[in-house]
Amino acid sequence: MTIYETEVPGVGHKFELEIDGEERLVVIIHHDGKRDVYRRPDPDADSERLFSLSDKQARQFGSILEGAHFQPVDLDEVQVPLGDSLIEWYDIADLDEGPPIVGETLAESNLREAIGVSVVAIQRGEETIANPEATETVRAGDTLVVLGTREQQHEFEELLDA
């Protein structure tokens, strides 16, 4: 999502957020803290003002949007903490050009030595391979259940994205 910021002399700041396709939300923050929120459906249409909020109202509204009070849980994103470590699920893209570990066995990819993460399970379609052998080959479309610290998980994610 791209956000465009411009100064509006004598008024304050203008932010434009790209939302779906060509639609934009335009937020004017006045120097006195007032926020005007506009919606522009496409580049040719005129912006229509949705609402205005005072500084205080806008902060409260913002914290609701941010999820400070209630965060809906996305099961793909859920993290299960185990001491310093946590378990995360990674979907291996079902593509020809997958990450380097596709087609390697767990022993070959050497994840525990190189990064420190352990693959505790592989979900392959309906099947769940718990505590997989070192000879198990990672395939495109698998979901890996991985145990590691936050830093290790991060490093692993980078390996997948590489």
Next chain:
Amino acid sequence: MAALLVELGVALVALALAGIAANRLSLSVIPAYILVGILVGPNPPTEVAGLSLQIVGYGEFVELAAELGIVVLLFFLGLEFSVGQLLDDRRRIASAGAVDFLLNFGIGVAIGLAFGRTLLETVLLAGIVYISSSAIVTKTLIEQGWIANPEADPVLGTLVFEDILIAVYLAVVAALVTGTGGLSGAVVDVGVAFAFLGGLALVAWYATRFVEATFDLPSDELFLLSVVGTATLIAGVALSIGVSEAVAAFFVGTAFSQTSHTERIEHVIAPTRDLFAAFFFFSIGLQTDVTLLAGVAGLLAVAVVATTVTKLTSGAISGRIYGLSPTRSLRTGLALISRGEFSLIIAALVVSAAGSGNDSLADFAPVVTAFAVGYVLVMSVLGTVLVQYADAITGRLVPLLDR
């Protein structure tokens, strides 16, 4: 003292009532403040149904308050001047600004010469009709919701360009009208002005960290006093050596524009600006002799019609430079039609120069005041009203442009 306090009270209450009325009509407060000044001032109309309307005189207090109004108006212009925005978008701003200047200043020069004015008077008239009112234009953008549309970009870009140009223009013109005359004298005066203001601009540019630290004050009242005090003192020093106090204040404002104090200034000092700016418009009204309007009626009519057309045209071209549709380009022109505070500042400059001994302007000063006041009254109202009928106007004009 009692009489003076009553006089001041009458002025403030009258300004407040006029402002409320203008708000009800969705018009700018600027023409309302001027009209109040004309109404209660020493010039005609002087009475209604036997009741004297000469309630407020043009005394030293109003004069000083009005002067402070100019200083804070230009200080805020400098404060809100965004160097970053100018540099980021310099190509389009320069093109749109150049078109705006050539057409509108150009038509001013043409009108001045056609009416047989001297070169200096022509340059003054051209300045008055050239520059749009930042205050009215910005307010219009917000009220119409255009601020959230792409047409806000060329409008604000043009205003940024006009800001720099008016600083240079005021610096030159102030030196010329207060000067002792003669070509070599004028060159020296302009040289002094540019040396002083150029130095000030450099200090403003490089003093950001110093300004940041110096004005980092714990209480709002000390902040208010320090900022207004600094701006007023530097403007006063400038004026005392014959340099435009308005431009000096502009550069003091730019010194603050790169610091983190801008938000606080908008909060703490904006009310001070509003108060003294109201006095400035009021004082312009007080000094206006409406009977002189008859003498400039022809000039006024020509200027109103011609400069409305040129501003609409230059705005529309600017919109095209920014790649906007015909409708949005015409809106750019409509938004910029309002003239206001800067036109009056130019007129005030002439009046004060004539008052301080420039005899060559003695005859022209009342004329230019009457013209500027008449012009701003018409253009501020016309600009606001045209914008309210923007859809009908663009609906008519766009098919003509497409053909």
